[in-house]
Amino acid sequence: MGPRTAPETDFSDILYKVVTPYNPQAWQLALHEADITLLYPNLVHDLIHGSPIGNPPPLRYTFIPNNLTSANIQPEYITNLITAEVMAGHMDGTFTIEQAHIIYGGHFRTCPLGLVEKPGSSALRMIRHFSKEDHLGVSTNSWVDSDDFPTQWFTAAQTADFVSFVIFSFLPRFFPFPPPSKPRRY
Numbered sequence: 001m002g003p004r005t006a007p008e009t010d011f012s013d014i015l016y017k018v019v020t021p022y023n024p025q026a027w028q029l030a031l032h033e034a035d036i037t038l039l040y041p042n043l044v045h046d047l048i049h050g051s052p053i054g055n056p057p058p059l060r061y062t063f064i065p066n067n068l069t070s071a072n073i074q075p076e077y078i079t080n081l082i083t084a085e086v087m088a089g090h091m092d093g094t095f096t097i098e099q100a101h102i103i104y105g106g107h108f109r110t111c112p113l114g115l116v117e118k119p120g121s122s123a124l125r126m127i128r129h130f131s132k133e134d135h136l137g138v139s140t141n142s143w144v145d146s147d148d149f150p151t152q153w154f155t156a157a158q159t160a161d162f163v164s165f166v167i168f169s170f171l172p173r174f175f176p177f178p179p180p181s182k183p184r185r186y
Contacts, residue, residue, distance in 0.1 A: 011103045018050045019090045054144040059107035062097070063134045068114030074124060078113055081126055109140055 024047040031037040031044070046052075071078055085091045100108055112132050115124045130140040154162075 011099060014092050014103050016050070017092065018048065020047055022047050024048050053140075054148065056140075056143045059109065062101070062107045063109040064097070065110070065112045065132050065134070067112045068127075068129060070114040070116065071112070073115050077115065077124060078126055109134075111140060 024044050027047060028037075028044045031040055042051075067078075082091075082093070086093055095103065111128045111130045114127050114129055116127055117123070118125050131142075133139045133142075
């Protein structure tokens with residue numbers, strides 16, 4: 001019996017792969033039930049298909065900067081994070097430059113990786129430096145007009161309050177039974 005050949009990667013399926021922990025149908029139902037669909041008309045679409053980051057110009061050259069020097073603090077940490085993401089199906093890779101040209105249908109840009117300390121901790125987290133400028137002084141972030149993509153940041157406590165409100169407001173509609181009187185211990 002001869003050796004089996006490994007399946008090849010179809011590069012055309014990689015570019016528009018969207019991985020999200022969110023359930024788009026649940027969001028659609030929650031928006032509808034709260035009567036706020038008109039306030040967030042693109043949310044469900046963006047969860048399914050990905051969210052745009054602006055209107056980038058056509059790429060005329062490939063930009064692959066070196067990682068930040070902080071990436072050398074614990075390179076195995078970055079490698080392990082990326083490997084775990086690939087193994088979980090959250091991202092694909094690794095690819096050669098030639099393969100990336102096929103995936104993107106031409107030129108592409110990458111952003112350098114680095115490590116920073118988490119606030120209030122000595123633990124590190126990986127960052128992607130989208131503001132790294134190329135030889136023409138252009139960065140990926142420079143293409144994003146913040147007026148077109150307003151963002152509001154919330155604390156974890158504010159988010160927990162919002163989620164609690166949504167859960168306790170809508171939960172009885174989906175599960176019309178009384179909650180247990182005492183928390184169960186397992």
